[in-house]
Amino acid sequence: MLKAVNITKVFKNEGTEVQVLSKISLEIPQGEFLALVGRSGSGKSTLLNVLSTLVRPDGGELLYNGNKVTAMPDKKLNQLRHADFSVIFQFHHLVPYLTALENTLLPFMRSIKPASREMVDKAKQCLERVGLAGKENRLPGSLSGGEQQRVAIARALVKSSRILFADEPTGSLDKATGESIMHLLGELNRDGMTVIMVTHDPEYAQLADRSIHMEDGRLVS
Amino acid sequence: MNILTIPLRNTWRKPTRTLLLLLVFTLGVMAIVALYQVSLVIGDGMEKKLSTYGANILISPGQEKLSVSYGGLHLGDMLYELQPLSEEKTVAAVRSIELKNRISAVAPKLVTMATVNGTPVAVVGVRWEEELLIKSYWATDGAYPEEQNEIVIGRTAALNLGLAQGDTVRLFEQPFRVSAVLLPTGGDDDNVILVDLGRLQAITGQPDGVSFLEVAALCSGCPIDDIVTQIRAGLPGMDIKALSNVVSQRMASIHFVQRLVLSISLVILVTAATMVGLSMLSAVNERKKDIGLLRSLGYSKGRVFFIFCLEAGIIGVLSGILGYFSGFGASFKTLSLLAMAEGARPVFEPGHLLLTCGIIGLVTIIAAAYPAWKGASIEPSQALLAL
Numbered sequence: 001m002l003k004a005v006n007i008t009k010v011f012k013n014e015g016t017e018v019q020v021l022s023k024i025s026l027e028i029p030q031g032e033f034l035a036l037v038g039r040s041g042s043g044k045s046t047l048l049n050v051l052s053t054l055v056r057p058d059g060g061e062l063l064y065n066g067n068k069v070t071a072m073p074d075k076k077l078n079q080l081r082h083a084d085f086s087v088i089f090q091f092h093h094l095v096p097y098l099t100a101l102e103n104t105l106l107p108f109m110r111s112i113k114p115a116s117r118e119m120v121d122k123a124k125q126c127l128e129r130v131g132l133a134g135k136e137n138r139l140p141g142s143l144s145g146g147e148q149q150r151v152a153i154a155r156a157l158v159k160s161s162r163i164l165f166a167d168e169p170t171g172s173l174d175k176a177t178g179e180s181i182m183h184l185l186g187e188l189n190r191d192g193m194t195v196i197m198v199t200h201d202p203e204y205a206q207l208a209d210r211s212i213h214m215e216d217g218r219l220v221s
Numbered sequence: 222m223n224i225l226t227i228p229l230r231n232t233w234r235k236p237t238r239t240l241l242l243l244l245v246f247t248l249g250v251m252a253i254v255a256l257y258q259v260s261l262v263i264g265d266g267m268e269k270k271l272s273t274y275g276a277n278i279l280i281s282p283g284q285e286k287l288s289v290s291y292g293g294l295h296l297g298d299m300l301y302e303l304q305p306l307s308e309e310k311t312v313a314a315v316r317s318i319e320l321k322n323r324i325s326a327v328a329p330k331l332v333t334m335a336t337v338n339g340t341p342v343a344v345v346g347v348r349w350e351e352e353l354l355i356k357s358y359w360a361t362d363g364a365y366p367e368e369q370n371e372i373v374i375g376r377t378a379a380l381n382l383g384l385a386q387g388d389t390v391r392l393f394e395q396p397f398r399v400s401a402v403l404l405p406t407g408g409d410d411d412n413v414i415l416v417d418l419g420r421l422q423a424i425t426g427q428p429d430g431v432s433f434l435e436v437a438a439l440c441s442g443c444p445i446d447d448i449v450t451q452i453r454a455g456l457p458g459m460d461i462k463a464l465s466n467v468v469s470q471r472m473a474s475i476h477f478v479q480r481l482v483l484s485i486s487l488v489i490l491v492t493a494a495t496m497v498g499l500s501m502l503s504a505v506n507e508r509k510k511d512i513g514l515l516r517s518l519g520y521s522k523g524r525v526f527f528i529f530c531l532e533a534g535i536i537g538v539l540s541g542i543l544g545y546f547s548g549f550g551a552s553f554k555t556l557s558l559l560a561m562a563e564g565a566r567p568v569f570e571p572g573h574l575l576l577t578c579g580i581i582g583l584v585t586i587i588a589a590a591y592p593a594w595k596g597a598s599i600e601p602s603q604a605l606l607a608l
């Protein structure tokens with residue numbers, strides 16, 4: 001379970017401080033499919049990034065399974081990011097000089113020991129699952145935006161992490177591909193993965209177990 | 222696919238940058254290796270040349286000296302009878318020490334007095350071949366003796382005795398031909414008559430006897446003290462002196478060359494290292510987003526640091542190999558251009574190659590340490606920055 005208590009975040013922009021998150025409290029049980037909706041600039045991405053440990057909050061506390069994430073030593077935090085959490089960025093983010101397969105395997109290329117045969121096979125399966133069979137050895141530059149997004153999703157899949165954070169995973173996809181991705185997220189969720197997704201599309205928000213609406217850094221329902 | 226994939230791929234992603242860095246470092250290593258090899262060979266040649274400007278070790282019979290003074294009046298030193306040394310044994314002892322290949326010349330001498338037309342003069346018996354190795358600064362108006370009855374006279378002695386090149390002179394009741402008169406040397410040689418040692422030993426009735434020996438030792442790479450100690454061990458009871466003045470002067474010029482090479486190498490290394498450091502720094506800035514992504518995937522700071530150090534290390538080791546071989550080739554070329562090798566050639570040693578690669582690899586890694594640390598301290602949130 002992921003729990004946020006009174007999270008605040010302030011950004012400084014040219015001297016003026018903007019409160020992007022104001023005292024947000026939130027509980028997300030394991031296995032939930034949660035949608036974050038709201039107007040552009042309301043703080044959805046910022047909240048998601050605080051929850052996924054990518055951005056440090058200025059106040060409040062984040063607890064994962066009862067452990068204070070904000071007070072975790074680096075080693076534990078790295079382990080958390082490696083094993084438990086997966087992030088799909090709003091601007092799908094791949095390492096440009098690694099192939100689709102290598103990008104998918106990136107979480108398992110942390111040491112001198114090469115990624116195991118098993119892992120490589122699993123990565124190939126995941127790429128197949130997002131519809132990228134045969135494009136394993138392509139560099140991101142030669143993939144379309146939607147395909148890059150799907151490599152990022154495959155990377156989250158291969159880790160079989162506990163929580164998937166997705167910032168507008170369908171943002172750069174056409175209707176059909178978007179739907180297939182949503183279908184995939186639903187499948188993962190049914191397998192037990194917590195999915196926290198930011199979306200603009202009310203139709204996709206409908207697919208979630210719960211929708212949270214944000215306005216000016218606050219939760220309103 | 223492991224952590225090495227990341228720096229390796231990135232190295233090939235920017236071929237121009239990689240090749241430029243590689244070129245700079247390879248040229249640097251090449252210059253250093255060439256300089257080092259040339260300095261070794263030249264240092265050796267230089268020392269051989271320098272050793273012809275005099276001996277640096279003196280071997281004489283152990284002297285029992287008695288200082289006599291009475292009532293506050295110093296009456297001088299009384300020397301016991303000096304026993305001549307055995308030429309054969311002493312030379313053999315010097316030639317058989319452990320550092321024997323550092324000995325370039327052993328010149329035995331027998332000193333005695335004689336009269337020529339009623340004028341007393343010192344006569345020194347020498348082995349011409351060895352003597353000329355030490356006294357290459359000698360110049361004469363004639364040729365050095367080839368026959369046992371030929372002699373060379375020092376300038377002052379020749380004037381005092383009224384002798385010139387080509388004259389015949391009676392010495393020890395025997396006729397000798399003056400084959401040459403030495404041009405002034407400014408040293409003791411100006412006042413003496415130089416005779417073949419074997420001949421003098423026969424005349425004075427002490428075959429194999431010598432008064433003292435001068436030794437020229439090459440001292441780069443081994444201290445003169447070691448050579449002296451070894452000779453002393455082989456010749457107990459004898460007086461063995463290192464003319465440290467001669468040695469230190471000689472070594473100073475060789476050390477100067479070595480220091481020059483060292484400082485030039487350092488300048489080259491620092492310059493190349495700075496290039497790598499700067500290039501890595503810009504690489505880190507360029508890749509903030511990638512680093513943020515790796516961090517968000519659970520890569521620790523240490524792993525990110527490792528990736529960047531490795532990237533620099535790859536360039537270091539590659540240029541170490543390339544630079545070593547090209548530097549080796551360049552040293553041949555340089556030596557032939559300078560015409561200073563005198564037969565000596567640079568020697569290839571696999572150990573040196575490994576050492577070079579190791580050192581250069583280390584230097585690049587050290588140069589990359591700061592940028593790598595900068596990279597490692599990038600937070601995962603940097604992955605969110607839109608480019």
Ligand SMILES: Nc1ncnc2c1ncn2[C@@H]1O[C@H](COP(=O)(O)OP(=O)(O)OP(=O)(O)O)[C@@H](O)[C@H]1O
Nearest residue numbers: 011012013020038039040041042043044045046047
């Ligand atoms: N790094 C930052 N520095 C300064 N201000 C920031 C930063 N990140 C976000 N903001 C500001 O915080 C506010 C919330 O941004 P956020 O990205 O969370 O919005 P969002 O709800 O995800 O919007 P969108 O739907 O357009 O993605 C915005 O006003 C934005 O300008």
Ligand SMILES: [Mg+2]
Nearest residue numbers: 044045090167
């Ligand atoms: Mg957003």
